[in-house]
């Protein structure tokens with residue numbers, strides 16, 4: 798009798814783990830290109846404890862700090878990538894993770910490209926999801942991951958003085 802209970806308990810534990818795993822959204826890979834249509838690497842987006850984790854593997858960028866955001870439209874047309882629209886902002890807030898009136902859901906901390914123009918940084922977008930809600934990176938048929946020429950100052954609306962959009966990748970399921 799006791800053995801049966803132990804076996805049943807073990808099976809229930811296995812099912813619980815399997816259920817938890819299968820309910821987590823699958824990671825998505827986003828291919829990034831520059832304004833001339835040249836490949837500059839990719840990003841892997843996966844569920845984080847709070848938000849979405851973005852693991853970069855990028856190259857051929859200008860060295861230094863770069864702003865990076867989730868923009869609202871899943872369209873990357875060079876050379877200026879205006880097609881990606883504004884930042885994902887379902888709550889109509891102001892831009893900037895440090896703004897008292899912010900942030901946009903699509904706001905993300907900066908990353909640094911090394912002297913060779915490469916980065917394997919991981920940044921977390923704290924205010925988006927991989928679900929079916931308005932804050933989802935898949936909302937409205939998808940969004941776009943955009944890298945800017947300069948650092949985002951974290952507070953200046955609408956884009957943190959981060960300059961031109963120099964790379965873009967469509968985010969879809």
Ligand SMILES: [Cu+2]
Pocket residue numbers: 865866867868884943945956
């Ligand atoms: Cu942006």
